Amino acid sequence: MENGVGRESDAAMFGEEEVREISGFTRGHDYVEVTCGCTSHRYGDAVGRLRVFVSGDLEICCECSPGCPEDKLTPAAFEKHSGRETARKWKNNVWVIVDGEKVPLFKTPLLKFYNQALKGANRSHRSQNGRVCHRDEFVRCTRCNKERRFRLRNKEECRIYHDALADVNWKCDDMPYDKINCDDDEERASRRVYRSCSRSPTCRGCTSCVCFGCETCCFSDCGCQTCTDFTRNVKP
Known part of the structure; x- marks a missing residue:
């Protein structure tokens, strides 16, 4: 965890208890970043860096291979890029590592701003x-x-x-x-x-x-x- 970097800007995003066991967690100015991945039965694990913005936007920088040019992917696009056979279920298929285990995004607190933004958009x-x-x-x-x-x-x-x-x-x-x-x-x-x-x-x-x-x-x-x-x- 990056001590002090963006701490005031993102203080309200996630409490320490919520993210304590999430692997690769760092804080930026208006976002947090974690290690993420998506597993294909054919190609194995594609690993990346997920940024969660306070606006609810989600971006993934793919690190599936050295020099992979895919940057700022949506989770759905990252899921497709990874070769996942059952696409269109990125909340289940894109995972982060919590306490050494792969955990689907929907089981973590990382989607709470995305869900809030989606609800607001649907109402409007x-x-x-x-x-x-x-x-x-x-x-x-x-x-x-x-x-x-x-x-x-x-x-x-x-x-x-x-x-x-x-x-x-x-x-x-x-x-x-x-x-x-x-x-x-x-x-x-x-x-x-x-x-x-x-x-x-x-x-x-x-x-x-x-x-x-x-x-x-x-x-x-x-x-x-x-x-x-x-x-x-x-x-x-």
């Missing part, structure tokens, strides 16, 4: 029935030209869709859940019209379900125009 962008207002969206495969559905129920799923939409070479094989490939049939047109909008399941797009920027679907580590504008203009 809800429809009349209380659901988060992001309908299902589709991305077209560049190899087979079929459209694939993306569910946008939480920040993890929004990030997966966000990255797929930005990938000019996105393919069916890149889908991290609902494992599919180009040989699988595309959804019937009659099924694709149902987009899980909270107001109308067949909504063709409105400001209730098509979001142009909120805490759930924008990311501080992304350089796209939407995320950059939101981070500069909305976040404190």
Whole structure:
């Protein structure tokens, strides 16, 4: 533990008892940092450094191999980078070492600021029935030209869709859940019209379900125009 470094700025984040047994724990100006990892049955352990910011943001610098260029990854992206077979469950699959044992993040106090930020975001962008207002969206495969559905129920799923939409070479094989490939049939047109909008399941797009920027679907580590504008203009 770094004595005195950032102690006043992060004093309210975690008490000494909460983090006493967490391996590699250090304190920064507005964050804390710990050793983390994700285990693939095929490739073994990928190790990194997790930063937990008081804002709720989570960043991982990967150290899976000497000179690995992956920096400032989201936990979901780190999980995918590690080759974890059961992706999309980063709270279970990304671990820290507590008292010599690998412990999933969700069993530690490290996610409390992330969870608080997520709850606040969900409250600020809800429809009349209380659901988060992001309908299902589709991305077209560049190899087979079929459209694939993306569910946008939480920040993890929004990030997966966000990255797929930005990938000019996105393919069916890149889908991290609902494992599919180009040989699988595309959804019937009659099924694709149902987009899980909270107001109308067949909504063709409105400001209730098509979001142009909120805490759930924008990311501080992304350089796209939407995320950059939101981070500069909305976040404190």
